[in-house]
Amino acid sequence: MDTNALRSFVRAAELGQFQHAADELGVTQQAMSKRIASLERELEVRLFTRTARGVELTLDGQAFLPHAQSIVAGVERALTAVRPGSRALRIDVLGLRSAQAVVLHDYWRSHPETDLDVVTLRVNDPRVVVAAIEAGDIDASFRTVTDPAALPPGLQMIHAFDTPLELLVGPRHPLAAARRLTPPQLRKHRIWVPGIAPRSEWADFYDQLATAFDLRIDAAGPHFGDEVLLDTLAESSDVATLIGARDRYMWPANHDLRRIPVVDPTLAYPLSLILPSANPHPGLRGVIAHLGTLPRLPDTAWLPSWATTPQRGDDSTGNTRGPRPRPRP
Numbered sequence: 001m002d003t004n005a006l007r008s009f010v011r012a013a014e015l016g017q018f019q020h021a022a023d024e025l026g027v028t029q030q031a032m033s034k035r036i037a038s039l040e041r042e043l044e045v046r047l048f049t050r051t052a053r054g055v056e057l058t059l060d061g062q063a064f065l066p067h068a069q070s071i072v073a074g075v076e077r078a079l080t081a082v083r084p085g086s087r088a089l090r091i092d093v094l095g096l097r098s099a100q101a102v103v104l105h106d107y108w109r110s111h112p113e114t115d116l117d118v119v120t121l122r123v124n125d126p127r128v129v130v131a132a133i134e135a136g137d138i139d140a141s142f143r144t145v146t147d148p149a150a151l152p153p154g155l156q157m158i159h160a161f162d163t164p165l166e167l168l169v170g171p172r173h174p175l176a177a178a179r180r181l182t183p184p185q186l187r188k189h190r191i192w193v194p195g196i197a198p199r200s201e202w203a204d205f206y207d208q209l210a211t212a213f214d215l216r217i218d219a220a221g222p223h224f225g226d227e228v229l230l231d232t233l234a235e236s237s238d239v240a241t242l243i244g245a246r247d248r249y250m251w252p253a254n255h256d257l258r259r260i261p262v263v264d265p266t267l268a269y270p271l272s273l274i275l276p277s278a279n280p281h282p283g284l285r286g287v288i289a290h291l292g293t294l295p296r297l298p299d300t301a302w303l304p305s306w307a308t309t310p311q312r313g314d315d316s317t318g319n320t321r322g323p324r325p326r327p328r329p
Helices: 003-015 018-025 029-043 059-082 099-110 126-134 201-213 226-235 284-291
Strands: 048-051 054-057 089-092 116-119 155-169 190-192 216-218 239-244 258-261 266-276
Touching: 003 018, 003 029, 003 054, 003 059, 018 029, 054 059, 089 284, 099 116, 099 155, 099 284, 126 155, 126 266, 155 284, 201 216, 201 266, 226 239, 266 284
Parallel strands: 089 116, 190 216, 190 239
Antiparallel strands: 048 054, 155 239, 155 258, 155 266
16 A cells, blocks of 8 residues: 555544645645555545545544554654654663762763653563664664573663772771771671672672672662662661762762762773664764763772673664673772
8 A cells, every 4th residue: 555645644534634734744635646646546435525624534534544644653653763863862870869870971072963862661671671772762762681681682781881880888897987898898897888789780690799808788678769778777786788980979968978989899880882783873972972982890809790791783883882891809
């Protein structure tokens, strides 16, 4: 079926005028009439009746319209999917205060001409994110599929950057006066990370971190939001949490919270970028180039096992990439 004829039918039905629809679609009224006539012959029904004010749908036309609108909308989505440069670059981040959002904001500030749409899908299962990229709902996501073999063939996952971790504590905590901490100094202290979702990449991360350094990672209780977490830290003498060095947090001055780097080795969270293997949005090239300029981790750094696993795909610039291995502690 001729999609141009369907588009002409839909606009004529919506506007009630062949001429107005023709003007909008950039064709002559004669061409519009021929398209509608051809469609009516194919369907073997009349779609319009002429009136003094234009055209009106027949009963058959009214029955056909919602289906034609659905087809036209699907065609438009398909065209958008193969012409990604015609729309804003949509990238999913875990949160608007996360390191990913901070890095994207830095990129946009130096490239304000970029038409960028930062979204948060608010899902924990990476399979949902993968499906959103496959459907064209988003162009890329700062997520990790910890088993690269589970990544669909049409997608690639590249190393984005690594974010060092810091211990966040209140003024009454025993470690509050430290300028730096090593992982052994964190042992036996309660590190509260509420809301660790099963099957999420961060659940795997914290499992490996706790095992590697014999840490007490406590995920008990629901996560009522960052504000509640920060209030708890400010009031507690025994609760701490881990945050990324680039994560943006704000709290009242009287909370007097302290961000303390963890070193020897630096504990780091690896971040990946998932995007289509073929025909990625052109705007991703600049973002990926910016990621390559971010500071690297020190030589003594700890990352989870999946951060050193080779990953499928390239970086859309012709170079095969994967997470850079780091020395293990």
